[in-house]
Amino acid sequence: MKLEKIATVLRDAHRNGAPFNVKMRIQKLAHLKKVIVRSEPEIVQALKKDLGKSEFETYATEIGFILEEINYMIKNIESWAKVKKVKTPITLFPGKSFIHSEAYGVVLIISPWNYPFQLCLSPFIGAIAAGNKVVLKPSEFAAETSSIIKKIVSEVFTENEVSVIEGGLEETQALLTQKFDYIFFTGSTGVGKIIMKAASEHLTPVTLELGGKSPCLIEESANIDIAAKRVAWGKFLNAGQTCVAPDYVLIPIGMQDVFVQRLKFHITTFYGLNVKTSHDYPRIVNNRHFDRLNDLLIKDKIAVGGELNREENFIGPTVMKNVELSDKVMLDEIFGPILPIIPYDHLEDAIKIIMNFPKPLAFYLFSEKSEKKDYIISKVPFGGGCINDTVIHLANPNLPFGGVGTSGIGSYHGQKSFETFTNYKSVYKQGTLVDIPLRYPPYNEQKLSWIKFFLR
Ligand code: NAD
Numbered sequence: 213m214k215l216e217k218i219a220t221v222l223r224d225a226h227r228n229g230a231p232f233n234v235k236m237r238i239q240k241l242a243h244l245k246k247v248i249v250r251s252e253p254e255i256v257q258a259l260k261k262d263l264g265k266s267e268f269e270t271y272a273t274e275i276g277f278i279l280e281e282i283n284y285m286i287k288n289i290e291s292w293a294k295v296k297k298v299k300t301p302i303t304l305f306p307g308k309s310f311i312h313s314e315a316y317g318v319v320l321i322i323s324p325w326n327y328p329f330q331l332c333l334s335p336f337i338g339a340i341a342a343g344n345k346v347v348l349k350p351s352e353f354a355a356e357t358s359s360i361i362k363k364i365v366s367e368v369f370t371e372n373e374v375s376v377i378e379g380g381l382e383e384t385q386a387l388l389t390q391k392f393d394y395i396f397f398t399g400s401t402g403v404g405k406i407i408m409k410a411a412s413e414h415l416t417p418v419t420l421e422l423g424g425k426s427p428c429l430i431e432e433s434a435n436i437d438i439a440a441k442r443v444a445w446g447k448f449l450n451a452g453q454t455c456v457a458p459d460y461v462l463i464p465i466g467m468q469d470v471f472v473q474r475l476k477f478h479i480t481t482f483y484g485l486n487v488k489t490s491h492d493y494p495r496i497v498n499n500r501h502f503d504r505l506n507d508l509l510i511k512d513k514i515a516v517g518g519e520l521n522r523e524e525n526f527i528g529p530t531v532m533k534n535v536e537l538s539d540k541v542m543l544d545e546i547f548g549p550i551l552p553i554i555p556y557d558h559l560e561d562a563i564k565i566i567m568n569f570p571k572p573l574a575f576y577l578f579s580e581k582s583e584k585k586d587y588i589i590s591k592v593p594f595g596g597g598c599i600n601d602t603v604i605h606l607a608n609p610n611l612p613f614g615g616v617g618t619s620g621i622g623s624y625h626g627q628k629s630f631e632t633f634t635n636y637k638s639v640y641k642q643g644t645l646v647d648i649p650l651r652y653p654p655y656n657e658q659k660l661s662w663i664k665f666f667l668r
Contacts, residue, residue, distance in 0.1 A: 215386050215387070216386060216390070218347055218375055218387070218390065219320075219347065219387075219390035222318045222345040222372065223318050223345070223393075226317050226345045227317075229372060232315065232344075232345075234289055237289060238289060240368060240373075241282050241285055241337065241340060242286060243368045244282060244337075244340075244365075245279060245282045245283075247364050247367050247368055248278060248279065248282075248364060249279070251363070252271075254360050255274070255275055255329060255360055256271075256275075258329075258354075258357045258359070259356075259357055261356045262353075262357050263325075263354065263450065263451075263494045263495060263497060264493075264494040264495035266491055266494070269492070269494070270329075273330060273449070274330040277330050277607070278330055278333050278334060280609070281333075281334055281337050281625070281626075284626055285337055285338070288627065288630075292341075292631075293313050293343075294313075295310050296310065297309070297310055298310065300640070302666065304640065306643060307640050307641055308640075308641050309639070309640050310638075310639045311636050311638055311639070312636070312637040313342070313635075314343075314634065314636075314637055315344045315633065315634065315635070316342075316393040316635050317344060317345065318344065318347065318392050318393050319344045319347070319392060319393065319394045319395070319396060320392040320394070320396070321335050321336055321346060321395075321397075322349045322398070323335075323349065323350050323399075324399045325352075325497055326455065326497070326547075327450070328350060328358065331398050331421075334624070335398070335629065335632075335633075336365075337629065338629025338630055338633050339394075340374075342630050342632075342633035344394070345373055345374065347376075347387065348374065348375070349376075349383065350376070350378065352380035353497055354497070355378075361376060362376040388406075388411075389410070391414040393417075394416065394417055394418070394633060395410075395417075395418045396419045396421075396632070397418065397420050398421040398422075398455075400423055400545075401423055401618050401619070404422045408420065419623070419624065420621045421455070421613075421614060421615065422455075422573070422618065422619050422620045423455050423545045424545055424615070425459040425544075425546075425570075426457065426458060426573050427458070427459065427462060427565075427566045427572060427576070428443055428458035428460070428462070428575075428576040428578070428602065429462045429563075429575070429592075430461060430463040430467065430471065430578045430579075431464075431577065431579035431581070431584050432559075433581045434467075434579050435578070435580060436467060438578075439471070439474075439578040440475045442578075442601050442602050443461060443576070443578075443602055444479050445482070445602065446458055446576070446602025447602070448483075448529045448549050451493065451494040451495065451496060451548065452546065452549035452551075453496070453501075453548060455573060456574040456602075456603050456605075457602075458551070458574075458576055458602050459545060459546050459572075460546075461551060461554065462554050462555075462565060463553060463554075464557075465555035465556065468534075468553060471553070472515045472531060472533055475531050476516045476531070479516060483529065487517075487519065487528040487529060488519065488521065488524070488526055493528075493529075495524060495525045495526055496525040496526070496527055497525070498525065499522065499525065501525075502522055502527065505527055505548040505550060506520060506522075506527070508540050508541040508546065508548075508550055509530065509550065510532060510535075510539060510540075513533060513552075514531070515531045515532065515533040515553075516529065516530065516531035517530035518530050527549050528549065529549050530549055530550045530551065531551045532550065532552045532553065533553045533555075534553070535552035535553060536554070537554070563591060566592055567593075570617055570618040570619065571593045571615070571617035571618065572619055573596070573615040573620060574594060574595060574596055574597045574598075574603075574605075575594035575597035576599075577589065577598075577599050578599075579600070593616060594619075595615035595616050596611060596612075596614070609626030611625065611626075612626075613625040
């Protein structure tokens, strides 16, 4: 199929083909699950090659995540897709009101390289559950995973249902000139702006799942050991190449040294004394990102790690202490295994630092005091987050996942995914036996007093 015509071909199929009813969607998703389960060894291999991911991480954060999402969709689509009756005000008597769910049509999904399987298929499952035709554009920087996604999807869906376009800038640009009914993009804030601009040409609605600096605030009552353990886990998972990884830590000045000590202990427990030989610790995606990250390091401030190997794209878990806001590492999203720690004197100073950055995708608070938790959570704007944990909030399908401001527009996961890819049609249904004359001209004093009686 010609790339330039792809949206048109799928739109024709959507308009003129057999309806993609709920039963068929469930069958397709069940089939997709079966093929994914059968392809597990190949997916594990692909992620090992692309990012050096361990089998455990691949299963927990990519394959298992997707299987859970499919199960959840299959279980719920029928009830979500039902026509819903809503209340009708007395003034609209004797009609009734309904909301119908309808697929948007042809959806374009563009995904990044860091969780290349999960971030491509998770929105895809939502788009299919809602009954759409889909063009999938996985990331060119995770080429092995991109190719296995194409293989799996092509086994389950026909060319007139789903098309997987592999490639980079040229292919994405060719796609973006076309008219889609919805665009779902996951990636950097900079490219997000390009996507939104292209979408505006056709007034195409978008979901933008973007990035930014997600802070971690440690309050003085925090359990410091648990905080260090969970921050180390969330930060060094996928070698820090996680959109919701804690980007930087704010900690009371007197607690900094103990925290660094506990971080060091947990990093060693997780990955051993020689992290390079650990099978559980991934690699940086490519040389470009390795160089970018290397450039953020300040030797004198490194308190843990700092080990590098460009040939292997290896950067060990690295902690920098006494970091200042003007340091390079604080200017942009880190997206790698470098954790800057900024000590603070007063809680309000720390909150001010967070609020001076754009609204983050994630926020993590460690505290043992209820009133502090309530106060801080209500004060700081963010997309999603955890109290006394990191990253794990996105594993709950009942919590919509998305950013706010420059970290994103819209959200998904679970029911929210179905809703994201659904156009809700509002219908007021009238009969013809009764026709109340009140609303029709000519108007008079009596009609006016009736309308004033009803609408007040
Ligand atoms: P990216 O923005 O460079 O690329 C994402 C996708 O956009 C890829 O498929 C790529 O081919 C395409 N693309 C790149 N440049 C383009 C252009 N000029 N025009 C059109 N398409 C283009 O992002 P990335 O490097 O793959 O991923 C890292 C970023 O993604 C980080 O900022 C991270 O925070 C963010 N991210 C966000 C989430 C989330 O759920 N919010 C998840 C993962 C990653």
